[in-house]
Amino acid sequence: xxxxxxxxxxxxxxxxxxxxxxxxxxxxxxxxxxxxxxxxxxxxxxxxxxxxxxxxxxxxxxxxxxxxxxxxxxxxxxxxxxxxxxxxxxxxxxxxxxxxxxxxxxxxxxxxxxxxxxxxxxxxxxxxxxxxxxxxxxxxxxxxxxxxxxxxxx
Numbered sequence: 001x002x003x004x005x006x007x008x009x010x011x012x013x014x015x016x017x018x019x020x021x022x023x024x025x026x027x028x029x030x031x032x033x034x035x036x037x038x039x040x041x042x043x044x045x046x047x048x049x050x051x052x053x054x055x056x057x058x059x060x061x062x063x064x065x066x067x068x069x070x071x072x073x074x075x076x077x078x079x080x081x082x083x084x085x086x087x088x089x090x091x092x093x094x095x096x097x098x099x100x101x102x103x104x105x106x107x108x109x110x111x112x113x114x115x116x117x118x119x120x121x122x123x124x125x126x127x128x129x130x131x132x133x134x135x136x137x138x139x140x141x142x143x144x145x146x147x148x149x150x151x152x153x154x
Contacts, residue, residue, distance in 0.1 A: 040082070040100040042128075046108060053114055053132045057106065060126035061099075069121045069130055074114065076132060077107045113137075 044057040057078060059067065067080040084101045110132060118133035 040102060040104055041106060042078075042104055044078075044106055044108075051134055053110060053134070055108060055128075055130040055132075057128045057130075058126060059123065059128050061101075062126075064123045064128075067121075067123070067128060069119070069128075071110075071114075071116045071119050071132070074110050074112065074116075075107050076110055076114075076119070076130065077105060078128065078130065079103070079105045 042057045042059050042062075044055055046053065046055050048054075055076065055078075059080065059082075062080050062082045066083070067078065070077050070079075081103045082101045084097065113134045114132045115135045116132075119130065121128065121130045123129070
């Protein structure tokens, strides 16, 4: 006969996990439910190079035609939409949509050295790359100070 150690908390934790999984499944939006059209935010990396700022964003499944990049008042904005795949008649019984879709917007405050006139954007393999060139460094202009002529009293 072997002795088995019994921990009553294991049963409680297992039951808790089962109930949590069940509730999560019940609360998930179904196809056609407006909550299934949730917004999402693509991950992005921002780096500074010697002559520019570069933003790389993950946008898998988004067509480049569905992306808008703007820059105004030192803020670069990326807007777009990942559309839900159209379902055929034979797929009408799908009851769960887990892949994120919908509109997104990311905004990045850039320093004054960012040149809003020299911004380029390109995309490939689910990644958007935006490059913002830096302005030429301004060198202060030296102004020579002259002595004023002595004033003559009348």
